[in-house]
Amino acid sequence: xxxxxxxxxxxxxxxxxxxxxxxxxxxxxxxxxxxxxxxxxxxxxxxxxxxxxxxxxxxxxxxxxxxxxxxxxxxxxxxxxxxxxxxxxxxxxxxxxxxxxxxxxxxxxxxxxxxxxxxxxxxxxxxxxxxxxxxxxxxxxxxxxxxxxxxxxxxxxxxxxxxxxxxxxxxxxxxxxxx
Numbered sequence: 001x002x003x004x005x006x007x008x009x010x011x012x013x014x015x016x017x018x019x020x021x022x023x024x025x026x027x028x029x030x031x032x033x034x035x036x037x038x039x040x041x042x043x044x045x046x047x048x049x050x051x052x053x054x055x056x057x058x059x060x061x062x063x064x065x066x067x068x069x070x071x072x073x074x075x076x077x078x079x080x081x082x083x084x085x086x087x088x089x090x091x092x093x094x095x096x097x098x099x100x101x102x103x104x105x106x107x108x109x110x111x112x113x114x115x116x117x118x119x120x121x122x123x124x125x126x127x128x129x130x131x132x133x134x135x136x137x138x139x140x141x142x143x144x145x146x147x148x149x150x151x152x153x154x155x156x157x158x159x160x161x162x163x164x165x166x167x168x169x170x171x172x173x174x175x176x177x178x179x
Contacts, residue, residue, distance in 0.1 A: 001028040002028040002029045002059045007060065011072035011074075012071075012073065015148070020150055021149055021152035021155060023147065024074065024147065025145075025146070025147050027143055027145050027146075028059075028144055028146070029141065030059055030061055030143065031064075031142065032061070032083060034140065034141070035140055036130040036138055039129070039130075040123070040125040040126040040129070040130065041118075041122050043122065044118045044119065044120075044122025044125055045122075047125075049115075049118060059142075060144075062079050065079045066078075066079035066146075069148045073151065074150070074151075075148065075149045075155055076156075077146075077148040078145075078146070078148070079145070079146050079147075080145045081142060081144050081145070082145070083141070083142050084140070085138055086138075086139045086140075088136060088139060089136060089137075091123050094139055
């Protein structure tokens, strides 16, 4: 879903396709995915060409996706995030995994092929800034989980603000702290 060109429209169509009280569940890559790779390509291109081309497709963050669920008309929307750090022996192992997942750059707006000089500068930046103590390259993957229901009269309704009979701090057994 992170590669859908019209994500708001797709979510709205999915919501309309669900029967009342039907559940939608999705998992997709989020905006913090491959931040190390994005930064390294940007720094490599700046160093060799003086500009930047999108080498990794942009992805939405968890707040944006939660808002899109609401906008599409889902009831009781939930958006949650999990970040996973993977360590790679070398850059080409990372690229092989991305190709196996079908996650190479599908952007039509990118500049042509990557020059050897730009790739070398990007690899050097990656090694200098995103390698662990053993020399393995770090790659972050952010997976965003989305849940939402098609509206139905049988679903629970939120209470009116101020209608609580107990303070949250008392329910949690903690002392309230002023912000």
